[in-house]
Amino acid sequence: MLKNLFWLLNITILIHGIFSPGTQSFSAEKISTKIIVRVVSKDAKVIGLGVGGAFVRIKNLETGEILAQGKQEGGTGDTDRIMVQPRRRGETLYGTPDAAFFQAEILLDKPTQVEIYTEAPLSYPHAIQKGSKTLTLMPGKHILDEGVIIELNGLIVNILSPSPAILGEARKKYRVAR
Numbered sequence: 541m542l543k544n545l546f547w548l549l550n551i552t553i554l555i556h557g558i559f560s561p562g563t564q565s566f567s568a569e570k571i572s573t574k575i576i577v578r579v580v581s582k583d584a585k586v587i588g589l590g591v592g593g594a595f596v597r598i599k600n601l602e603t604g605e606i607l608a609q610g611k612q613e614g615g616t617g618d619t620d621r622i623m624v625q626p627r628r629r630g631e632t633l634y635g636t637p638d639a640a641f642f643q644a645e646i647l648l649d650k651p652t653q654v655e656i657y658t659e660a661p662l663s664y665p666h667a668i669q670k671g672s673k674t675l676t677l678m679p680g681k682h683i684l685d686e687g688v689i690i691e692l693n694g695l696i697v698n699i700l701s702p703s704p705a706i707l708g709e710a711r712k713k714y715r716v717a718r
Contacts, residue, residue: 570647571679576687577612577642578634579658579671581694585616585623588640591696592663596642601653601674607646611662614640635686648679658690669694 579587579594587594597609617639627633635641657672669692677683 568649570649573646573648573677573679574682574684575608575644575646575677576635576684577644577656577658577690578639578687579612579642579660579690579692580634582691585619586614586634586639586641587612587660587692588616589613590616591661593640594642594658594660594692595662597657598644598646599655599657601655607652607654608644610642610644612640612642612658612660614638616640632686634689641687646677648677650679652677656688656690658692660692661696664696667694667696 575598577596577598579596581587593614594612595609596612598607599605600607615638617634618636621636622633653674653676655672655674657670659668659670661667671690671692673688673690675688
């Protein structure tokens with residue numbers, strides 16, 4: 541008896557799966573989907589305007605269409621929270637009022653796989669690092685608060701002494717002397 545009931549349940553589920561439309565239906569109408577991206581320095585703070593901010597581009601991987609792009613602007617975040625306090629899973633770390641971010645509002649009519657590409661720090665071309673993350677956006681399912689975090693490696697090194705101009709002159713003399 542139990543075997544027959546189990547068999548009947550499996551057949552019912554199979555028939556339902558074949559003849560019913562997908563578990564999630566999407567309309568031709570495009571739905572607004574908001575997303576926040578935060579570009580951060582590895583094991584450090586949010587990349588803010590003090591170093592030129594970060595460039596962010598969101599691209600539809602299927603079509604190649606650029607869905608949104610712009611500049612991350614704002615401050616570097618809460619130093620104590622990011623650099624001093626112990627971290628707990630799920631806790632907001634970067635999503636504080638003074639932390640830089642890039643926000644986009646994208647119109648989607650179906651789940652869409654995107655690549656989020658970043659470059660930073662924009663004011664220091666010699667130190668630019670690039671990074672990306674791939675994810676699927678669902679129409680109407682906003683990614684806000686902490687947002688999508690993209691971590692970049694790198695350091696900004698400025699030579700203070702001797703000045704870069706003096707180093708340039710020394711290189712010229714060295715090349716001539718050889």
